[in-house]
Amino acid sequence: MSTTEAPLLEVEGLTKHFPANGTLFGRRGGAVRAVDGIDLTVGAGQSIGLVGESGCGKSTTGRLITRLLEPTEGTIRYQGQDIAHTSRRGLAPIRAQIQMVFQDPYSSLNPRHTIGRILTAPLEINRIDPPGGRRRRVEELLATVGLNPEHRNRFPHEFSGGQRQRIGIARALAAEPKLIVADEPVSALDVSIQAQVINLLGELRNELGIAFVFIAHDLAVVRHFCERVAVMYLGRVVEIADRASLYGDAHHPYTHALLSAVPGSTMPDGSKRERILLTGDVPSPIDPPSGCHFRTRCHKAKDVCATKAPPLTALDGRPDHRVACHFPAPAEVLLPTPARRLAKTP
Template sequence: MSKGDPLLEVTDLVKHFPIKSGVVFDREVGRVRAVDGVSLTLREGETLGLVGESGCGKSTLCRAILQLTAPTSGSVRFAGEELVGRSRRALGPVRRQMQMIFQDPFASLNPRRRIGQIIGDPIEMHGLASGAEVKRRVQDLLDRVGLQAEHYNRFPHEFSGGQRQRIGIARALALKPKLIIADEPVSALDVSVQAQIVNLMEDLQDEFGLSYLFVAHDLGVVRHVSDRVAVMYLGKVVESADAGDLYRAPVHPYSNALLSAVPIPDPRRNTARERIVLEGDVPSPSDPPPGCHFHTRCPFATDVCTVDEPALLDHGTGHLAACHHPRNVDAATALAPTGGSPATRRDRRHIPLSSPG
């Protein structure tokens, strides 16, 4: 595949979890609609940021893409190959190319295994090396992520949170994948450590030609690392655009509310700007409201929002949004594309280690 070609294509992906009741015979009384018809595309060498409130389905979407949990319906194509419906054996070769960095750097590492085993076992299992060559590869990976060769025989409890996340990154790189799904890789870390991990991931992306699906709550971090951003709400993608376009002129009211909560370094500007405070709680994914799922909290909702579900439409320059009352439409339409293909995207600079991201 050449740089910029579609690597991951997700079409109408659905993952529902049944709600069962009964003492003798279980019967289905409802469904939790964790992922409810998500479509997205990730290109070779690109970073796609995925944002949204807790419980909107981001982690479930990541696991469904990797087939760690079987989707209810929909399609996941990786490098042109369909993954949904494949057996575990048939998925083996593909999984070498798709790895995951988990959110919790403490729970994602087996406390009974040494670091050398945690990183080296996948290399041996997939027949990429054996014996002394495995140890050499693991020590090389530890060096790449900023650790030392002497850490090979240590246990996870001997490391800090940032060091554990570096170990998780080394494990993800062990099989030389094309795609890494990073499920909130910096949310459990201190601010200065977050900057170090983000800078490391950017360096590794340039070195290994990786594609990232980067899930995070910190919109500042997402803006820095992403070429494009997709916004999820209650199991659906409600907006998707080039990162620069979305941050300058968000179309969906939910995206406007999220961005209004991002702190601005200038205290005067931060105090003077208008904050959008959403009222009410996120509806239950087991009983989503009809029409637009966001209408129960949207300040611009009208009667049509309670009846008709809006389609994901292009509002100019590939800026997609699902809303009956889009905001900043004129501004979004007037914007010229700023992301382009990964080969011509903006030059990224490291986050200063003293910066909050």
């Protein structure tokens, strides 16, 4: 995306709080701060990855972008139009342009409908009448994702997990979207099938110019697929950069810990990266730590970390690499320190 081209998607201050019912030690429940004010920009045809531990808010962010969930606060601008609180009727023209591929290929397809019916539904809902008719379009979609067009008469239970996910991808493509949110699209698949699905998504991105928000916990997969990567922790983006900068020169302590868990991960100089074991548990999103959410597990935490939340700030001379940390530093500066529990990789 050029510097003068307007982004396809802009997310600013996006927040989602879920009410926490019930009581705890006699107190009324508060709110689960699933997404706690994040900013993202996605250009046309660009792929950005969202990574982090389970419960960090990745999937909720994806559902907010597709408006499957209503944001508590913030803006979601698609092609310049704020759709964060647009009515269902107002969203109708945009629904076809923003699609989603779900994590579980077994539960995301209606078992009572044939594949042909499943793929025809988006065309009917969005009132799309493609040249040659809808049946021909269904056959084209199946061929695009590597399935036999004759499979349109079969039911989901007749397919393997990888084939079902291909059908889910075909359904997302039916309305010719400009943006696809892929929520852990390969995590439920056999390892031998994951590469095939990732390569298929990459081919579709390159051939059709579709932008992707790719949600995953596997940093190796994200590195292969995404041009930019955003690291989330407890509802916030703590670091965002292009692929080479983040994997080669990360500056946030949490990002260092995630990268150290990637098999075969190396330092920028080619040496083996030491395994960083974070102490403690992930805090509850109902009552997150004050200031920096990561401070309770960070070996660099100081008093300021408890009183002031660090803004997502660009590194000196690197406007596209932003870090939310009061004391950002490259990995070399972090090795070794007695305050961390380390376990060297074999």
